[in-house]
Amino acid sequence: MTVPAHRLPSCAAVLTALLALTVAIGCSNNGDSSTPSPTTTAESQHRPATTTETDWKPITETLGRTGKFGDDNTVYRIPLVRTDLQVTTAGVPIKPGLSLGGYAVFGKYDDGTLLMGDLVVTEQELPKVTDALHANGIEQTALHKHLLEQSPPIWWTHIHAMGDPAQLAKGLEAALDATAIGPAAVPPAQQPPVDIDTAAVDAALGRKGTADGGLYKYTLARAETITDTGHVLPPTYGVTTVINFQPTGDGKAAINGDFALTGPEVNKVIEALRRGGISVVEVHNHALTDSPRLFYLHYWANEDAVALAKALRPALDATNLAPAK
Structure with missing residues (x-):
């Protein structure tokens, strides 16, 4: 069967239709929040492995500090509390456990060890801590305060790095050496x-x-x-x-x-x-x-x-x- 020439679509019309279809498909894929991106599918997610105390020896020996396991022994968290500071805000003496509890958290994944944490530092310590972190390949991902008014001025900086646990520990140690963060306090035998x-x-x-x-x-x-x-x-x-x-x-x-x-x-x-x-x-x-x-x-x-x-x-x-x- 021969289609009359006047019924055949023009090249321009065909191209316009194809372009509209392509845009519609693209918008549908980009706008549908239920469609996972390649980096967020369950198959592409890296999950932390179950670990033991032995896995974290390179870190605890370098830092001279121990931590506690969480989330079914997949995450190891070392407290870095500022018990050395006497901080007040709005006339209230701040106990370290209220606002001054820094920490470093480690997890083992199939592509390396992940370090994240929050360091509590004085305003005088901050430049040295920043330099030490960056000299050792540890990123700062946030810098902020927790309290409206405080004396002395205190800052909180979040950190992030992936790599070998021993190297991560050395980098973190360099940052801690720029502070007066002391060893972990022994918990009381009985809760007050x-x-x-x-x-x-x-x-x-x-x-x-x-x-x-x-x-x-x-x-x-x-x-x-x-x-x-x-x-x-x-x-x-x-x-x-x-x-x-x-x-x-x-x-x-x-x-x-x-x-x-x-x-x-x-x-x-x-x-x-x-x-x-x-x-x-x-x-x-x-x-x-x-x-x-x-x-x-x-x-x-x-x-x-x-x-x-x-x-x-x-x-x-x-x-x-x-x-x-």
Whole structure:
């Protein structure tokens, strides 16, 4: 059968149709958030391996510090708490466990050892720490503060590196040598009492906290699987929401910590905190290439502990937390 010439599409029409189809397919692939990118498919994700104390000897021997396992022995976390500093904010002497708890976290993956962490440094130490980190191939992924007003001035810098564990330890040691961070304090044989109504605080937050040296703490994981450059980050890596209560007398407590938030959650949480009279200190990243993209919000208040817990609850409920255990 011969098609009349006047019914044949022109070359221009055919090209236009093909171009439209190509654009439509491209938009569909790019705009569909349910379609995983090559770097986020389950097959391409690197997961941390189960480890033992022996695996971390090159690190503990170099640093002269030991840590604790988390997430079924896949993550090894070494505390780097600033017990040497006497910090005050808004007239409140800050206990190290409230805001000054730096750390370094290690995990073994099929393509190397991943180091992430948060170093608490004074303003005088910061330039030397920065130089030591970069001289040893350790990236700084954030630099910020946790407290609105503080004396002396303190900074928190997040770090990231992949490589051989012994070399990572040497680089971290060089940075620590630029600080006065001391050895880990021996935990008390018996936990001191927490001078707030912890049962009422638990009830208000809908979760059970943990006593730690006279403080009361919550570490709350998000529901999503979090990755960084394709490496799965279990909660022990610090990708969590943290709520810390430091009793200040008469049922009051200073609160400090951070909310781990996706972009759409940030302003909902800010509004919820402000409705409860809680100050927002900072909103910033901890990592450069995490997925989902997370922002961390630091906050401060010093009021009745139970009232603060009730004010914090709507902010928690505005985030995608894993179910309470």
